[in-house]
Amino acid sequence: xxxxxxxxxxxxxxxxxxxSPAETLDAVEVAAALGYADRELLRDGLAMTxxxxxxxxxxxxxxxERFFKQDLAxxxxxxxxxxxxxxTTPSDAETEASGDNFDGTPETALEQAAQDSPALRxxxxxxxxxxxxxxxxxxxxxxxxxxxxxxxxxxxxxxxQKGQFTRRILDAMGEEQIRRAIIELEQAGNxxxxxxxxxxxxxxxxVRDYVEREYLLHAEGKTQxxxxxxxxxxxxxxxxxxxxxxxxxxxxxxxxxxxxxYSRKRKQVKRGQLDMPKTLRKGIPNDGVMFDTYWRQVxxxxxQVLAVCDVSGSVAAYAKFxxxxxxxxxxxxxxxxxxxxxxHLGEVSEYFDDYxxxxxxxxxxxxxxxxxxxxxxxxDFANLALADISSNTTVIILGDARNNHGEPRLDIxxxxxxxxxxxxxxxxxxxxxxxxxxxxxxxxxSACHFSAECNNLIHLERIVEQLLKSTR
Amino acid sequence: xxxxxxxxxxxxxxxxxxxxxxxxxxxxxxxxxVFLAFQLRKxxxxxxPPGVGKTELAKTIAVLLDTPxxxxxxxxxxxxxKALYEWKxxxxxxxxxxxKEKLGDLLKGADGLAESVERLHQFGDIFYSExxxxxxxxxxxxxxxxxxxxxxDEVDKSDYxxxxxxxxxxxxxxxxxxxxxxxxxxxxxMVFLTSNNTRDISDALKRRCLHLYIPFPSVELExxxxxxxxxxxxxxxxHQLVAFVHSLRQLDLxxxxxxxxxxxxxxxxxxLHADELDEEIVRGTLNVLLKYEDDIEATDPTLRSLLVxxxxxxxxx
Numbered sequence: 055x056x057x058x059x060x061x062x063x064x065x066x067x068x069x070x071x072x073x074s075p076a077e078t079l080d081a082v083e084v085a086a087a088l089g090y091a092d093r094e095l096l097r098d099g100l101a102m103t104x105x106x107x108x109x110x111x112x113x114x115x116x117x118x119e120r121f122f123k124q125d126l127a128x129x130x131x132x133x134x135x136x137x138x139x140x141x142t143t144p145s146d147a148e149t150e151a152s153g154d155n156f157d158g159t160p161e162t163a164l165e166q167a168a169q170d171s172p173a174l175r176x177x178x179x180x181x182x183x184x185x186x187x188x189x190x191x192x193x194x195x196x197x198x199x200x201x202x203x204x205x206x207x208x209x210x211x212x213x214x215q216k217g218q219f220t221r222r223i224l225d226a227m228g229e230e231q232i233r234r235a236i237i238e239l240e241q242a243g244n245x246x247x248x249x250x251x252x253x254x255x256x257x258x259x260x261v262r263d264y265v266e267r268e269y270l271l272h273a274e275g276k277t278q279x280x281x282x283x284x285x286x287x288x289x290x291x292x293x294x295x296x297x298x299x300x301x302x303x304x305x306x307x308x309x310x311x312x313x314x315x316y317s318r319k320r321k322q323v324k325r326g327q328l329d330m331p332k333t334l335r336k337g338i339p340n341d342g343v344m345f346d347t348y349w350r351q352v353x354x355x356x357x358q359v360l361a362v363c364d365v366s367g368s369v370a371a372y373a374k375f376x377x378x379x380x381x382x383x384x385x386x387x388x389x390x391x392x393x394x395x396x397x398h399l400g401e402v403s404e405y406f407d408d409y410x411x412x413x414x415x416x417x418x419x420x421x422x423x424x425x426x427x428x429x430x431x432x433x434d435f436a437n438l439a440l441a442d443i444s445s446n447t448t449v450i451i452l453g454d455a456r457n458n459h460g461e462p463r464l465d466i467x468x469x470x471x472x473x474x475x476x477x478x479x480x481x482x483x484x485x486x487x488x489x490x491x492x493x494x495x496x497x498x499x500s501a502c503h504f505s506a507e508c509n510n511l512i513h514l515e516r517i518v519e520q521l522l523k524s525t526r
Numbered sequence: 527x528x529x530x531x532x533x534x535x536x537x538x539x540x541x542x543x544x545x546x547x548x549x550x551x552x553x554x555x556x557x558x559x560v561f562l563a564f565q566l567r568k569x570x571x572x573x574x575p576p577g578v579g580k581t582e583l584a585k586t587i588a589v590l591l592d593t594p595x596x597x598x599x600x601x602x603x604x605x606x607x608k609a610l611y612e613w614k615x616x617x618x619x620x621x622x623x624x625x626k627e628k629l630g631d632l633l634k635g636a637d638g639l640a641e642s643v644e645r646l647h648q649f650g651d652i653f654y655s656e657x658x659x660x661x662x663x664x665x666x667x668x669x670x671x672x673x674x675x676x677x678x679d680e681v682d683k684s685d686y687x688x689x690x691x692x693x694x695x696x697x698x699x700x701x702x703x704x705x706x707x708x709x710x711x712x713x714x715x716m717v718f719l720t721s722n723n724t725r726d727i728s729d730a731l732k733r734r735c736l737h738l739y740i741p742f743p744s745v746e747l748e749x750x751x752x753x754x755x756x757x758x759x760x761x762x763x764x765h766q767l768v769a770f771v772h773s774l775r776q777l778d779l780x781x782x783x784x785x786x787x788x789x790x791x792x793x794x795x796x797x798l799h800a801d802e803l804d805e806e807i808v809r810g811t812l813n814v815l816l817k818y819e820d821d822i823e824a825t826d827p828t829l830r831s832l833l834v835x836x837x838x839x840x841x842x843x
Binding site for chain 1: 538554555558559561562565566568570573615616619729732733736737738739
């Protein structure tokens, strides 16, 4: 049972519930304290150690239901579908009760038929067939588990492998004998053929169910992780429309991770200057003896971030994701002011105040999209924001620096560069193409503290993290 | 705390019964949490909306086990000196004065400075001994001979630094005091932490605790709670009022009414001698259930339909 618990925890992990080794030990202890008899009790107990938030608990409950569903596969065959076969249900109780085409139970019927067929005769000696006939659920489930272990079912990764694994398990369980007997019965035109066929179908169905369940346990989460990994490496403007929602979720996840990492407030204490009044005041309860000394604290000015995004066709997709990222981080990042430009530039911060982030991004794209003019846009930017830029401002510019051979107005960027704490230029184009054609990137680069290629989520995360480090 | 000392906690069913006898009707899940906390000697982090009985849980256990309840209310800026221990500065000062006078006698006959210092060293560090230690709730809970229930209330209101302070106490049941050493609990207390989820608790703290989420109760459970807490309310009224509160919780309110509000409401209805709910009486007492003017205004127009709806939902009563 312990190994079962461990594989259950593995399943939880693949569904994004973080479980540490220490918690695994706790879970084992909980299971020992509560016992395995009462399912609900065990579920509640495990939930308390393994799921640490209300959301995780929901996932936990789903996983628990799925994992500990019914441990025993049911081989009492389902109702037959053919009308003529209604009476020959192989589930023993029913068959015995109802008079059917055969004499007595399906077992005796098959045994009679076996007299003419050597394959069937040997099959009837087989443990698998005996178990099927008697509906020995424990034995059969055990055999299925062993067969699954034999073929390494736990290694299943993709849903396309399901059929293959089903086949392999059936082979390992010795289904071949049944098949052979069926062929022989078919050739002989034996009336017990449908009966045997139904046993075979039943077995197949159970194995298929089993594989399906194992796939859900082991691979579903993995497929999801795989997908996430691929998405975060894909160039953002290549991401298909259907996946945009997924990417937004990913961004939110990344943002949350960063936010929790950087949300700790740090107190800065500058030693060296005594805060005399406070020290005196705090000394009063001690008879005026100043046991504790208090030092003057320096208040750090709140830094601010200005995000300037090119929203012309070529870069719009990236701008969207950058803004999404920055605004998902609003709790941790200091004040963000955002500007969008193509031919001219305007401040778009108020959209983000008024609408949810996704909606605001759409509005911005719609309003400022068009052909790019960097010179003009920089001029607009200077008019709007230059006065506000100081030594604790970080300016992030996102654009491909393709100016359509216009005047780049590098001088404006230089004045921004001199005033700001940091100027970061993110370019979705790869470094090799910087400076080719109408790209002014190499010139602009000279007036940036930091410039980087940024075209997928991993780049984006790395840069935002750096931003967080430097702005705090 | 050991199992043999507290037969009240020997099984989940027994805990349930014990709680109910003390007026705390709880779901199986809560009883399981208490059982596990006791068996595994682990703290419980209780989360849930305000007013579902998180604090009450700890109080009831204290009554059930007849052990002292030590409560630490968290707030921003709570620090070691208020939570763990402090030195008795006044007493230390006083002793310094006394010592000053005695110093001459003590050092009589000492030859030179070196010998005086040597002699002083023999007295040890009396000022930083347990004599001068003022225990605060956390340390106090460790010092209880027969164990205690330690309730760390609204831990989400405290600072991150304070959480780290709790880590040692929660996993080892011991406190390190630099001047003295490690103080280990003679009997480890049973610890409950409550949180209203105003911020995320750090993973390190969560990892050390059992996590219990108390949601709003089901209709049946809440009816039982009202029955135990306000036994004078007639059956019919009880069905009605619980159903009404449940339908209120379905609405988008700033603050949905919790169990404590339901209990208060049941008491007020009792005082007003109401036998059943009608629009007028509900409107008059709605402010017991809803604590925001906006909520009351939002509910007002739907009041009639809520009352009617609940009549059709519960045709059996």
